Amino acid sequence: MSAAPNDPTDTVVVGRIGRPHGVGGEVTVEVRTDDPDLRFATGAVLRTDPADRGPLTVAGRRWHREVLLLAFEGVGSREAAEELRNTELHVPVAELPALEDPDVFYDHQLVGLAAHLPDGTELGTVDAVRHEGADLLVVRRVEGGELLVPFVTAIVPTVDLAGGSLVVDPPEGLLDL
Structure with missing residues (x-):
């Protein structure tokens, strides 16, 4: 049984289709x-979510100002392109290059890790990683709600992928609701 196209253990999101161009x-x-x-x-062949919209094969690529424009095989009209709007584009995790820096991680490696305080108290589980100027871990708290944790060494000093956890050493006020 294969994983779903957007399963973080199987694929990673590399893009999202927006509006048609031309x-x-x-x-x-x-x-x-x-x-x-x-x-x-x-x-390049890209998996899609929703899965019934692909896979899509890139037929052409160009930059228009700061915006990437793609053409796909079999998509030859504005109407066909509109049907792809909001489709996520995925590649298999196995196709990602190995990271050489031990302090750098792919987002999918962090999602699902258990977050603990330095004393071992469980905080919750990493649900997502946001990139909003700074990298933020979205931690679903054990007692409910979510916590945004800046993903910097001073606050997240330990990431143990093999052990499935990370340590959050919060500055004063970070855990306050």
Whole structure:
């Protein structure tokens, strides 16, 4: 049984299709990868969520100002491009290059980790990673609600992927609701 196309253990999101561009089937793409030239190269096959919209094969790529425009095989009209709006584009985790810096992580590696205080008290589980100027871990708290934790070494000094956890050493006030 294979994992769902958006299962974080199987694939990672590299982009989201936006509005159509022009009448020939091109779409704008919200890029969510550090290497768009590799991920969106002509001929690249991307999984989709919802799954019934793909897979999609990149037929062309170009930048229009700061916006990535993609053309896909079989999508030749504005109407066909509009049907793809809000589709997430995924690649298999197995295709990601290994990270050489031991203090750098892919988002999917952090999601699902148990978050603990330095004394071992359980805080909750990492639900997501946000990139809003600074990297923030979204921790679903044990007692309910969510906590945004800046993902910096001073506050998250330990990440143990093999052990499935990380340590949050919060500054005063971070845990206050």
